[in-house]
Amino acid sequence: MSLSGNASFCSNLMFDHRAQEWCIFISRFKQCCTANDIDDRSDKAGVKRRALSLTALVEDTYRVAKDLVFPTDLEDIEYATLVQKLNDHFIAKRSTFAERYLFYKAEQRPGEDLNEWASRVRHLAQHCGFKARLDTALRDRFVLGLVNSKEKEKLFAENIDNLSFSKALEMALNVQCARAALQNADVVSSGSSQPGVERGSVGVFAVRPGAPGRAARASTFSEKVLCVVCGGKGHSKEQCRFKSYSCNKCGKQGHLQRVCNMNVKRNNYVEMHGKDSEVGELFNIKCLKGEPMRLFCGFIGFA
Template identity: 25%
Template sequence: MSIGKLSEYNVKVGSWSSYVERLKMYYKVNTVKDDMKLPILIASMGDEAYELLENLSSPTKPADLTFEKVDELMRQHLQPTPSALAERYRYRQRRQNAGENIAVYVAELKRLSKHCKFEANLCENLRDQFVCGLRSDVIRQRLFAEDDTVTFNQAVKLATSLEAAERDSAVVEENRATGSEAGAVHAIASSPARGTAPAARRAGGLAAGAACPVAVGGGTKTPERRFYGGDRRHGNGCGACGAQNHNFPTCRFRDYVCSKCQRTGHLRRVCPEWGAPTSPRGPPRRGAARGGLHFGEADRETSEEVGGDIEEELHHLSLNDYKSV
């Protein structure tokens, strides 16, 4: 039983020299005699390759040639000896491409130097072109700091190590950035609901609707929580904020603490201690808008009372129903 497998030669994209080298290894491992080398080549090379060989050897038949002669005819036709100057030009123009790692870059340099005829200066030319063609300025500067006696293999080893270090550092930075974003999202998700923070600020750091300490005598007394606003009636509006487009159970200000009377259930503007049902300091102010929200002076008071929450909501209000005074 023979070892290995012989495939047909592809005339359009195949390399004849590589095909012959594999064929010679097949002969060696299977101990093929010299008189059998040509028949095996002709039998395995394929129809297209055999037709080309037949045209090149005409008028002599391929079977009358030797293995070495067939190799020479096919090599001269498929792989003619290129110009050394042209090959060196292509070699000097080679640079490391974007997304190409150092291992692939080194392999391409060695392939392009095959027909450059550098002879004894091959390693030196490989080293120089390798360093000059590197894409990373950091790695190139690090190699510039080395002694002139550094060899091509040493330069490749050092550059590969630096490339791996840059790649690992980029992964660490990416994971760190991802962790920071996840922490920020977690902080937002676990933050209090909207309206709670402004109420806590108004109540001196207490949560919305929590009991507020009141000075009594020489100490402080914590009154029990009292809601005021749900049972308030002035017109058909909401008893918590004074709006006309909803009622108290659906009002988002029903848990707010009034900064005037320190009671829970209404805003400062509708506090009963002002003595007016719709205005905290007397008659309704000019510039009042529909829905119980005010602009101008009233808007500044509302912003002070509910913090940045009202200001945020004003940006999302629709002005389709607004009517100028």
């Protein structure tokens, strides 16, 4: 393949050290060379690879490369030496302890699914130097950093000697899938069997207006409420028919004497008990309003 063909094949590959990561670029560049059959055999002196890599650099990055190889010209430096100098300059030195600190404190984030969490664990382990212990470290951080208790309980019950990182991920995904299926089944079952309940578009249950049992619950609640005007049950102060009457005990408007808390003795009313108390109350009210007493005298035993 000609050089012009190679150049057109990698024409979209560019590197700007101010916005991109050198490790990612050089890895992509090597893949580009492989796709174009450019290797140590076809490019023994590295001339093609040097030319392609330098062409991919933006102007400011090209200037950095030129300064790094000074006093040698970029056209004369070997490809391997050029890459090594760029590696030393753009790849920051890392502390293994600092990388492990970030790795061990990592936990699954809210909204981060299991595959994303597993990928982030792998990324954090790249510069930790685990070597032969890599799979064990990945497995431990993945399991211990899980936020869902169901997946964690399942994995905690496994024999650690037989649990690899990939198997732990697979088991966690299976538990997640089973839990989601069970929740959907419960939603469908509940929505089809309970009267007066309907399923919303997002799986949230809502009670329809007028659903069975609602009136009964409201009735039970209202029966327990005492009216502050008359002391009766089953209605509120605003609904009471005596709310505009005045008390025969204290003279204030808005309540009857049976619920009055004032310690005032009055002689203008008849005190009765039991079923006759309501009649007595009504008698006093009628008298206060100036209505004829003859309407009630026969009822309460007067001639």
